[in-house]
Amino acid sequence: AQSVTQLDSHVSVSEGTPVLLRCNYSSSYSPSLFWYVQHPNKGLQLLLKYTSAATLVKGINGFEAEFKKSETSFHLTKPSAHMSDAAEYFCVRGGYSTLTFGKGTMLLVSP
């Protein structure tokens, strides 16, 4: 079965330091991959998407992700964390017909 694995359930950073949220996927072909963010009591918002064009994808709010086929990874990064980045982040793969979610990574940002 095609799946998505988010390697960390929680990540803690200080404001102003870099963010790295890790995601690996399993697939026999190049999938579509997405990162969504969910703030408390809010809906899911699309941060960025990879659909077999450029391997380095830029998203909203300074986030970006790099698709690495050799490592089957799609890690999310941001150079400098902001307090407003504190939320839950989901790595999502698009298959032939549906979207499969990872279990999520809670990003905690301290002052």
Added chain:
Amino acid sequence: EAGVAQSPRYKIIEKRQSVAFWCNPISGHATLYWYQQILGQGPKLLIQFQNNGVVDDSQLPKDRFSAERLKGVDSTLKIQPAKLEDSAVYLCASSSTWTGTEAFFGQGTRLTVV
């Protein structure tokens, strides 16, 4: 562009009662999803529609859950009878195609079964 609309936002019911949720997708989006998100977990697909046909309902507990998308536009998800473990946020999403492209999500309905 209007987003995905869901109602109600919150619902509290007793176990064994029934409940229904409504979703209106983004205009022109052929694909509609219902996801269940239990606290602390990622969303789990319950059912996916392409227009008014079902693409995937393999994880829908069909003995108590049902969903329909009449006329290929808005959709209703029903639970009858509800169990305590159905307490979750029910998310509706839509996308323009069915080949795993990005989906746009509504605010969700938070269901509490007591």
